[in-house]
Amino acid sequence: xxxxxxxxxxxxxxxxxxxxxxxxxxxxxxxxxxxxxxxxxxxxxxxxxxxxxxxxxxxxxxxxxxxxxxxxxxxxxxxxxxxxxxxxxxxxxxxxxxxxxxxxxxxxxxxxxxx
Amino acid sequence: xxxxxxxxxxxxxxxxxxxxxxxxxxxxxxxxxxxxxxxxxxxxxxxxxxxxxxxxxxxxxxxxxxxxxxxxxxxxxxxxxxxxxxxxxxxxxxxxxxxxxxxxxxxxxxxxxxx
Numbered sequence: 001x002x003x004x005x006x007x008x009x010x011x012x013x014x015x016x017x018x019x020x021x022x023x024x025x026x027x028x029x030x031x032x033x034x035x036x037x038x039x040x041x042x043x044x045x046x047x048x049x050x051x052x053x054x055x056x057x058x059x060x061x062x063x064x065x066x067x068x069x070x071x072x073x074x075x076x077x078x079x080x081x082x083x084x085x086x087x088x089x090x091x092x093x094x095x096x097x098x099x100x101x102x103x104x105x106x107x108x109x110x111x112x113x114x115x
Numbered sequence: 116x117x118x119x120x121x122x123x124x125x126x127x128x129x130x131x132x133x134x135x136x137x138x139x140x141x142x143x144x145x146x147x148x149x150x151x152x153x154x155x156x157x158x159x160x161x162x163x164x165x166x167x168x169x170x171x172x173x174x175x176x177x178x179x180x181x182x183x184x185x186x187x188x189x190x191x192x193x194x195x196x197x198x199x200x201x202x203x204x205x206x207x208x209x210x211x212x213x214x215x216x217x218x219x220x221x222x223x224x225x226x227x228x229x230x
Contacts, residue, residue: 032216043119043205043221044158051216089158093214102148102160102171103213 012112019080021109023073023090030092034103035064035075037086044089047075077111085113117141119208119222127228133194136225140187140208144220146170147189148213149181152203152224161204164189165212193227201229 013019025033031052036044048059050066050073057064063076073090087108120139128134140147149161160173164183181191187208193200203226207219 032214034219036221041223043207043223046218046220049216049218091158093216102163102173103150103158103219104160105150105158107157 009107010110010112012114013080014114015082016079019075019077019084019111021075021077021088021090021111023075023106025071025073025090025092027092027104028068028071030104032093033064033066033073034091034093035062035073036089036091036105037084038089038108039086047088080111080113082113082115085111087111119206119220121204121206121222121225123225124223125226125228127230128196129230130196130198132196133192134196134227135190135192136204136206136227138189138191138206138208138222140189140206141220144208144210145187146209146212146217146219147183147187148207148209148219149189149191150205150207151175152205153201158205161191163213170212196229198229201227203227 034049035047037047038044048062048064050057050064055066061078065074087110089108090106091103093103122137146165148163150158152158162172163170167183178194183189203224205224207221209217209219211217
């Protein structure tokens with residue numbers, strides 16, 4: 001079946017630098033995408049989402065970019081802080097018209113912030 | 116307001132036994148989804164319940180089942196446990212179906228170990 005994947009399992013950045021986490025998806029029917037952050041011992045935490053009718057959305061220190069042509073999703077984190085250290089997952093939801101299909105998650109990227 | 120509550124947090128069971136996990140969603144949320152998280156397979160969708168009805172099911176065997184009560188609380192059951200069922204089971208609640216683009220809030224999960 002189709003799935004969402006991530007390009008890198010681990011990303012190490014210096015504190016204060018910007019981070020970019022990438023995600024590739026294969027399901028062209030997906031219309032809703034979400035980024036989650038999961039810290040050790042906790043459940044995933046919603047960061048930001050984007051619908052397929054948009055190509056960019058900004059939040060507080062985070063920006064999600066969606067390129068439907070190449071089926072690519074990215075999460076940009078500005079001025080990374082130690083608290084940003086976590087595993088980041090992209091997820092897609094496909095609404096098939098017949099009902100909800102649940103979220104399909106990528107494998108995750110472990111973001112490490114170097115002091 | 117209180118977040119998503121999952122009980123128990125940790126569980127150890129023997130192969131062949133069955134287990135029931137519980138999830139209390141955020142007050143007012145009508146959708147509850149369940150996910151299995153393992154190091155090898157990542158986060159995988161199990162099922163989503165809305166207004167006491169299962170709206171969709173992931174690619175898991177029939178040993179995995181669930182239900183939702185009138186107060187939106189949900190339980191999932193795994194029968195005839197196998198070693199491979201060892202995982203973190205996560206519950207997520209949302210106001211509406213996730214396919215409608217509503218934010219999903221995750222609980223901390225139940226860590227199930229099958230020995």
